[in-house]
Structure formats: structure tokens, C-alpha cells
Amino acid sequence: MAEVTLPPREGFRLSQLLYDARYRSLTIQVVAAMMLMLSLAWLVDNTVQNLAALGKDFSFAFLWSTAGYDINQQIIPFTSQDTHARAALVGILNTLLVAFMGCILATVIGVLAGVLRLSKNFVVSGIMTFYVEAMRNTPLLIWILIVFAVMTEATPQPRDFREGGGASMILWDSVAISNRGVFVPKPLWGEGSGVVIAVFLLSLAAIFVLRRFARKRQEQTGQQLPVFRLSLALFFVPALLAFFVMGRPITLELPELGGFNFVGGIQVRNSLIALWLALSLYTSAFIAEIVRSGILAVSRGQTEAAFALGIQPNRTMQLVILPQALRVIIPPLISQFLNLTKNSSLALAVGYMDVRSTLGGITINQTGREIEGILLLGTFYLIVSLVISSLMNLYNSSVKLKER
Amino acid sequence: MKKSIFLGTLAVAGLAAGLASAQTMADVQARGTLKCGSNEGLAGFAAPDANGNMQGFDVSLCRAIAVAVLGDAQAVEFVPLTSQTRFTALAAGEVDVLVRNSTWTFSRDTDLKLDFVGVNYYDGQGFMVRKDLGVSSARELDGATVCIQTGTTTELNLADFFRVNGISYEPVPVATNAEGQQQYLAGACDVYTTDVSGLAATRATFENAGDHVILPEIVSKEPLGPVVRHGDNAWGDIVRWTLNAMIAAEEYGVTSANVAEMAAAPTMNPEINRLLGTEGELGAMIGLSKDWAVQVISAVGNYGEVFEAHIGENTPVGLARGLNAQWTNGGLLYSPPFR
Numbered sequence: 001m002a003e004v005t006l007p008p009r010e011g012f013r014l015s016q017l018l019y020d021a022r023y024r025s026l027t028i029q030v031v032a033a034m035m036l037m038l039s040l041a042w043l044v045d046n047t048v049q050n051l052a053a054l055g056k057d058f059s060f061a062f063l064w065s066t067a068g069y070d071i072n073q074q075i076i077p078f079t080s081q082d083t084h085a086r087a088a089l090v091g092i093l094n095t096l097l098v099a100f101m102g103c104i105l106a107t108v109i110g111v112l113a114g115v116l117r118l119s120k121n122f123v124v125s126g127i128m129t130f131y132v133e134a135m136r137n138t139p140l141l142i143w144i145l146i147v148f149a150v151m152t153e154a155t156p157q158p159r160d161f162r163e164g165g166g167a168s169m170i171l172w173d174s175v176a177i178s179n180r181g182v183f184v185p186k187p188l189w190g191e192g193s194g195v196v197i198a199v200f201l202l203s204l205a206a207i208f209v210l211r212r213f214a215r216k217r218q219e220q221t222g223q224q225l226p227v228f229r230l231s232l233a234l235f236f237v238p239a240l241l242a243f244f245v246m247g248r249p250i251t252l253e254l255p256e257l258g259g260f261n262f263v264g265g266i267q268v269r270n271s272l273i274a275l276w277l278a279l280s281l282y283t284s285a286f287i288a289e290i291v292r293s294g295i296l297a298v299s300r301g302q303t304e305a306a307f308a309l310g311i312q313p314n315r316t317m318q319l320v321i322l323p324q325a326l327r328v329i330i331p332p333l334i335s336q337f338l339n340l341t342k343n344s345s346l347a348l349a350v351g352y353m354d355v356r357s358t359l360g361g362i363t364i365n366q367t368g369r370e371i372e373g374i375l376l377l378g379t380f381y382l383i384v385s386l387v388i389s390s391l392m393n394l395y396n397s398s399v400k401l402k403e404r
Numbered sequence: 405m406k407k408s409i410f411l412g413t414l415a416v417a418g419l420a421a422g423l424a425s426a427q428t429m430a431d432v433q434a435r436g437t438l439k440c441g442s443n444e445g446l447a448g449f450a451a452p453d454a455n456g457n458m459q460g461f462d463v464s465l466c467r468a469i470a471v472a473v474l475g476d477a478q479a480v481e482f483v484p485l486t487s488q489t490r491f492t493a494l495a496a497g498e499v500d501v502l503v504r505n506s507t508w509t510f511s512r513d514t515d516l517k518l519d520f521v522g523v524n525y526y527d528g529q530g531f532m533v534r535k536d537l538g539v540s541s542a543r544e545l546d547g548a549t550v551c552i553q554t555g556t557t558t559e560l561n562l563a564d565f566f567r568v569n570g571i572s573y574e575p576v577p578v579a580t581n582a583e584g585q586q587q588y589l590a591g592a593c594d595v596y597t598t599d600v601s602g603l604a605a606t607r608a609t610f611e612n613a614g615d616h617v618i619l620p621e622i623v624s625k626e627p628l629g630p631v632v633r634h635g636d637n638a639w640g641d642i643v644r645w646t647l648n649a650m651i652a653a654e655e656y657g658v659t660s661a662n663v664a665e666m667a668a669a670p671t672m673n674p675e676i677n678r679l680l681g682t683e684g685e686l687g688a689m690i691g692l693s694k695d696w697a698v699q700v701i702s703a704v705g706n707y708g709e710v711f712e713a714h715i716g717e718n719t720p721v722g723l724a725r726g727l728n729a730q731w732t733n734g735g736l737l738y739s740p741p742f743r
Binding site: 053054055056068069070071072079080081152153157158159179180258259260261263270348349351353357361362364365366367368370 | 487488491492495511512515516517537545546547548549554555559560562563564566567573574575576577578579587590591592593594633634635
């Protein structure tokens with residue numbers, strides 16, 4: 001009778017942490033985590049020690065002291081007697097403004113360039129290839145400086161708009177393009193303008209309802225309504241009627257030459273235009289590539305099937321290709337939006353007063369609170385990026401493939 | 405156990421880093437060069453010449469310190485700093501001394517933990533405009549667009565001046581003097597404002613300098629001087645007394661031409677003798693050689709010589725001595741006695 005002897009059960013030995021595949025990965029992770037924490041602790045400790053050696057404390061109290069400097073582009077009112085915190089807020093709003101405008105324009109140009117690059121027309125696709133490669137293979141800072149230099153050097157000074165100056169305003173003397181910015185008319189809201197706006201908003205809602213109704217009708221009966229013409233009429237006619245009925249309450253304040261500069265109207269500063277255009281053009285090149293890859297990712301059979309059903313090429317793009325391509329496009333598009341927002345911190349190069357220039361520039365410089373200021377700045381960009389990416393993720397989940 | 409040893413080492417390393425800031429002199433000597441924070445380009449004060457050597461009024465003070473500490477006027481590494489980065493660079497130890505048209509103010513001297521050790525140029529903020537604007541006073545600048553270097557005292561003075569006078573302006577922030585000059589010349593701003601010395605230096609580089617005027621109003625006090633880190637008093641003493649030696653040398657008529665002769669044998673003036681080391685042991689008291697001032701003056705010159713060579717009335721910058729004359733000539737330059 002053979003005796004079966006089981007190998008003796010061994011207890012846990014320390015060497016198993018290194019030589020036993022069951023525990024090894026755990027060991028490595030624990031060691032790595034400890035080293036990471038130690039180096040973080042060292043960084044913090046070093047900072048604290050050095051601050052102490054310099055005799056500096058760590059405090060955010062500077063935010064509530066008087067800023068003392070002026071900011072040219074203010075979305076909310078700001079004077080030099082306001083606090084550094086308010087200056088930071090003015091900067092934050094300026095950052096958000098240029099980021100928002102940039103994301104929209106970059107998307108528009110990017111989608112156009114991406115679609116056109118796939119064009120069968122050799123000239124069109126060639127131009128778009130050149131555009132994309134030229135834009136994305138040169139540093140953004142250079143584009144910002146180029147646009148800014150063109151805006152300041154190639155446009156006339158305000159004094160040239162005087163008699164015999166050689167420059168004149170465009171669009172019936174309502175818009176002036178000068179080297180200090182573009183001056184556009186400013187709407188003045190008189191009494192009764194609320195009614196006009198309400199009517200306009202109502203007609204927008206009516207357009208929305210009309211389009212839904214038209215689609216439902218088409219799905220049920222196959223009959224089409226002249227949606228475009230009806231929408232156009234709805235857009236203009238009621239608002240214009242209300243405008244005249246209320247006695248023309250909305251007037252335009254035209255920019256006029258004052259002592260040194262144009263007064264009246266809205267001044268869109270060159271720094272904003274340069275930053276906005278450069279950010280949009282640069283990012284649009286990356287978006288174009290994303291759009292192109294998204295379109296190419298849709299199988300060729302989809303196009304052929306659409307053609308076989310007799311759908312026109314542009315309707316095919318609109319109804320068949322783009323909705324499917326969006327699923328591929330959206331996730332990398334999010335990172336481009338984040339890039340654009342963070343790249344807007346290059347604003348300092350053209351003197352655009354974004355949050356990097358106010359909080360991260362002048363405030364830090366006048367108060368000497370580098371660590372606190374940069375921490376706040378980092379936190380701001382982190383929060384903005386997280387908000388943008390969560391909003392875009394919501395949109396992504398609405399367009400992604402729904403499995404039922 | 406191991407962890408506590410590790411943390412202990414860290415603490416010691418941290419302490420060593422802290423102590424390192426208090427021995428700038430030893431660091432400079434070990435390195436063999438002086439790191440001097442300078443302007444990134446301001447004619448007459450700090451700008452490279454045709455051969456790429458840094459030249460200028462502020463640069464000369466850097467060279468004087470290098471001569472005092474290292475005995476070599478060329479042993480200077482110039483670190484160009486913008487108005488925004490200068491104090492951070494100094495506090496972080498990237499430069500040993502900052503000589504960059506920096507205004508001595510209360511908060512910079514105290515809250516920023518820096519030490520201004522003297523004044524090498526008494527200045528004030530002014531405004532430059534094109535002559536054909538027909539402006540004769542800064543109070544007529546209502547609605548003007550003003551180019552201004554960010555991170556400077558002038559930025560704050562500007563806001564105060566316009567607010568107090570109840571007039572409005574549009575600030576156009578620029579990062580460097582070169583950028584301000586380009587914007588001003590392109591007409592993107594009506595007015596360029598900075599210290600009057602800076603305006604004169606900038607105007608000197610214009611093609612048609614005569615088309616531009618500096619308005620008569622001086623809206624602030626801007627005492628410009630060398631800056632060191634707070635807490636290293638021995639180093640601060642060296643910088644302070646190098647500047648004072650140059651000022652005192654002018655007062656006593658010691659120049660780069662006659663310093664060798666004066667230092668050869670004791671003169672009748674005991675103050676000169678102590679300055680030049682033929683009497684007493686002043687050099688040893690700040691850890692320098694006996695004839696350190698002789699070396700400084702023969703290599704760089706006295707204050708007046710440096711002033712005339714770089715920014716004086718016979719240079720393109722063309723600044724009069726004004727407040728920067730010796731106290732004996734009705735100016736503010738006044739070196740404490742060498743005793």
C-alpha cells in the first residue's frame with residue numbers, strides 16, 4: 001500500500017515577498033508608494049524649511065489687500081483700489097472668455113479643414129494639408145506673436161483716421177480697425193427694449209418648435225415643410241415688428257475719435273484678437289486631424305450604402321458619416337479643448353490680462369507670494385479642466401453608440 | 405528606525421540648504437564668477453556692446469563687486485531678468501546680487517525678504533509722448549493709452565497718479581523695455597512711462613529721438629539700487645561698501661587714472677588713505693584684501709567716471725547729474741565715512 005505523503009505546508013516566509021509571484025507585485029507597489037510619499041514629504045519639508053530660512057510665512061491674506069494696479073479689459077468693474085482677489089477674478093473671466101471663444105472658433109475651422117482635407121479636389125485637399133502641417137508643426141507662441149505683430153504694425157493708428165490721415169472706418173463708418181484694437185458699435189438698451197428681446201427669444205423658441213414639428217411630420221407623412229424659409233422669417237419678422245412698434249428702443253453707439261483714441265462703442269483689444277485667433281488657428285489644425293481620422297474610421301460601406309439609397313453626397317456626410325464619426329471624434333476633442341484653455345496662459349506674451357497675467361503675474365510680483373499664487377493658479381486651471389472634461393464627457397455619453 | 409534616519413538626513417539636508425543662503429561670499433569665490441541679475445537690455449544701464457560684452461552703468465557696479473571679491477572685472481555672469489522675474493530669481497539664489505534699475509520700497513525691503521544696500525541712481529517716474537501730440541503736461545493725458553512694464557513700482561504709481569488727478573487711461577501691459585519701445589513706436593500706445601532715466605535711455609535708441617518729449621512731471625521717487633537677499637549681512641556689506649567706495653572716490657578726487665599713484669604712498673588725506681588701504685585694515689573687516697578699493701577704482705572707475713561713460717551728458721542717453729551729484733555739489737550722493 002503506497003503511502004501518499006503531502007508536502008508539508010509551509011508557513012509564510014519573508015523571502016516570499018520577493019520571490020513569490022503572488023506577493024511580488026504587491027511588494028513593488030508598496031515600496032513605490034512609500035518612495036513617492038517620501039519624496040513628496042521631502043519636497044514639502046524642503047519648501048517649509050527654505051521659507052523659514054528666508055523668514056517668509058505661508059498665507060493667503062494678500063488676496064484681501066489693495067491691488068493698486070489697473071486692468072484694461074474688465075468684464076466686471078475693477079479699479080486699482082479693489083483687492084487682489086477681485087483682480088484674480090477679472091483675470092479668470094478674461095481667461096474663460098478667450099478660452100470659450102477659442103474653443104468655438106477652433107471647432108468650426110477644425111471641422112471645415114478636416115472635411116476639406118478629404119476632398120477629392122486636389123487643390124482643396126492640398127491647401128488644407130499645407131494649412132494643417134504648417135499650423136501644428138510650429139510653436140503656438142510664434143503664431144500669437146505673428147498675429148499680434150500684424151495687428152499692431154499693419155493696421156492704422158487712431159490718429160490716421162483724422163482728416164487726411166489715410167485711413168477710414170468701414171461698414172458705413174461704424175467699425176474702425178486700428179492698431180489698438182477693433183472698435184465696434186455698442187448697443188444701447190433704451191426703455192422698452194426688454195419687450196423686443198422677449199419677442200426675439202420667443203421667436204427663437206418658435207423656430208425650435210417648428211423644426212421639431214416639421215421633422216415629426218416628415219417622419220409620419222413624408223411631406224417636407226420649407227423649414228429654412230419659415231425659420232428665417234420667424235427669426236427676423238416678429239423682432240423687427242416689435243422693434244418698430246416700441247418706437248425703436250435699441251440704438252447703436254458708434255465709436256468716434258476722441259482726444260487720443262476712439263471713444264464710445266466696444267473696443268475689442270488687439271491682445272484679445274491675437275490670442276483668440278492664434279489659439280483657434282493652432283488648435284484647429286489638431287482638431288482637423290481628429291475630424292479626418294473620425295471620418296476615415298467610418299467604414300466605406302456606409303457611404304456606399306447611402307449612395308445606393310440615392311442620398312446626395314452632402315446629405316450623406318451630414319446624416320450618415322458625421323453622426324458615426326462623432327463617436328471617434330469627441331474623446332480626443334476634449335483634450336484639445338483642455339489644451340486650448342491651458343495654452344491661453346501664453347496671454348502674457350501679448351499683454352492680455354488673463355489670470356496668469358493678473359494673479360500669476362502682477363499680484364505675485366507686487367506681493368512676493370510666489371508659492372501661494374502659483375498654487376492658486378494651478379488649482380484654477382485644474383478646476384476649469386475638470387469642469388470642461390466632465391461637460392464634454394456628458395456630451396460624449398449622449399452621442400456614443402447606444403446598445404439597446 | 406530606518407525611516408527616522410532618512411527623515412533625519414532630510415532635515416539636515418534642509419538645514420544645509422538654509423545655511424547655504426547665508427554664505428554668498430564663499431559660494432561666489434568657490435564658483436569663481438559673480439552671478440549678477442541685470443536688465444535684459446536698457447541702453448546705458450545694461451546692454452551688450454558691438455562685441456557682445458555687457459556694458460553700462462548698472463553693469464559697472466556688477467563688475468566692481470566682481471573685482472572686489474574675485475579680483476577680475478570679467479568674472480561676472482550676467483543673468484538677464486525681466487521686471488517680473490527679478491526678485492524671485494534673487495530670492496531663489498539664481499543670482500548673487502541684483503543690479504537692475506530696481507526701486508527701493510518698504511515692502512520689497514521687508515516683506516519680500518530682500519535687502520537694498522544703497523542707491524546708485526536717484527530717479528523718478530516720468531512720461532514720454534510724441535511731440536506732435538501737443539501735450540505739455542501729464543495732466544492733459546485724459547483718455548490716453550499708456551504702455552507700462554508689468555511688475556514694477558511704476559505700474560502702481562501710474563494707477564495712483566491718474567486716480568488722484570481724476571483722469572482716465574488705458575493701460576497696455578508689456579513685459580520688457582524692448583516690447584514697450586516697439587509698441588510705443590508702432591503707435592499702439594500714446595504714452596510710454598517708466599523711470600526718467602529709462603525713458604532717456606530708450607529715447608536714445610530711437611531713430612528720430614527729437615520727435616519725442618519727456619513731460620515735466622516727475623510723479624514718484626524711484627531710488628534705484630543694488631539688492632541682495634535678506635539675512636546674509638556679510639555679503640550685503642561687501643556690495644554696500646563697494647558702491648560707497650566708488651562714490652567716496654569721486655568725492656575725494658580718486659579716479660582710475662590717478663588711483664595707482666595715490667595708493668603708492670599715504671597721502672595727506674587720511675580718509676583717502678583708509679579707502680585705498682595705505683592706512684588701517686578696512687579691507688580685512690569685510691573679508692577683502694587691503695587694496696580692494698584700489699582694484700575696484702582702477703578697473704571700473706569712480707562713480708562719476710562710470711556715470712559720464714555710460715549715461716552722462718556726452719553719451720546718447722544724455723542724463724544730467726541732477727540729484728545724482730555729490731552732496732558737495734548739491735546732489736544726494738553721500739557716502740558714509742571710511743573709518
